[in-house]
Amino acid sequence: MKATALRTAVIMGVGGAALGLLALAACASSPDENRLTVVITPDFNTYVTSVDAYLTRRCGSLDCHGQPGRAYRIYSREGYRLYTIQDGSLVSGQQPTQPEEQRANFQALVSLEPEEMSRLMGRQGENPNQLLFLRKPLKIERHKGGPAMAEDDPGYLCVTSWLKIPVVQGDGTPIPPAQRAKLSANALRNCQTATDFP
């Protein structure tokens, strides 16, 4: 009787392990190295000229997003430096923010939620608070750094004006950078005020 029970247990165990292995193999297909996630990104030039300075100043201090451990990692003169350029010679607080750092900041921002960013661009920037990037500083979701923006402050208005610059037509056709709208005078003023604020 005991031997039968033992045999049954062994058979069940081996069968279960085989099933588990099969399930694992089904899940773990080899990654496709050529696969890309295409992101419809907001206007890069406007980001560089009007938005990056505000975000680096507001969010990029060394004790906040100017850290390697942050998914939204910010490089700037006032904070963390991109050490893969200029032989790692950039020092926090010294040289001006470099173009490569601005590009890295832009890439960090748009790749936080690439699909959500694409959807936002597809609807011409309407309802931007869907982005985690705004939900956190607005404290719609938990943010360790506390509230960092409000819907009526110049920084938020600067960022959302930038996100509302159409980068695709209604049918999804991309709009070339040179043909895209520019920030309004009011939006530019908001960006400047937000950047100048200590």
Place this chain on the structure above:
Amino acid sequence: MRHSHHSLRERLGASLALFAGVALVGSMGSSCNLDPVHRAGVNNLGDEQPDLYPPETEYHRPGEPCALCHSSAGPADTQFVLAGTIFWGPDRYDRRVDKAYVRIGGPEKTTKCFVTNCNGNFYVRSEDYKNLKFPLLVSVERVNDPAGPGPDAEKSIRVRRMSSHIGREASCATCHILGLRDFGSPGQIRMYDTESEVDVAKPPIPAQCPNEDPPVPQCPEDRP
């Protein structure tokens, strides 16, 4: 009946043993630090150096991250909401700024000023700045003779302001790392950017600390 009594006693004993076990583990948790990251950070500070400063006093460990230990996670008894050390130059550990006015501005236009001691240390306890909220702007000023008698006593020798704000870190030295200037740290807080500028300026540096100098407990704006 006798059997049931025995069983009740056994159960009571088992419950007491469980309670004692939980209490033991709980007390270990409160006296020792069970957070391995925090524990490693504290251990990495190393031992106190009695030849450099009086251990476990307000003068100790200049340039180190004060609020690592002076936090709710311990092991220090007091908690700081902001603390740091001011140096004259970017490299030398032995040239620290005594009697410097450290002015802190909060987002609700609150301001407070604190004074460094003879080892360059300053610290802010929560009761010292009740409405403190981050982000903070900070400036440091050293005048000729703080709280001194002469007409030029409060004339500024040097003022430095942080070019960015403090987002939420209580220890200055977490970002302003002692003896390091690189992509991740601007280096120790200093009044001059080079040691040769300090040589030229010849600022007052206390020969020893603690010393007999009268302490300066308040900034000019807080004095009666």
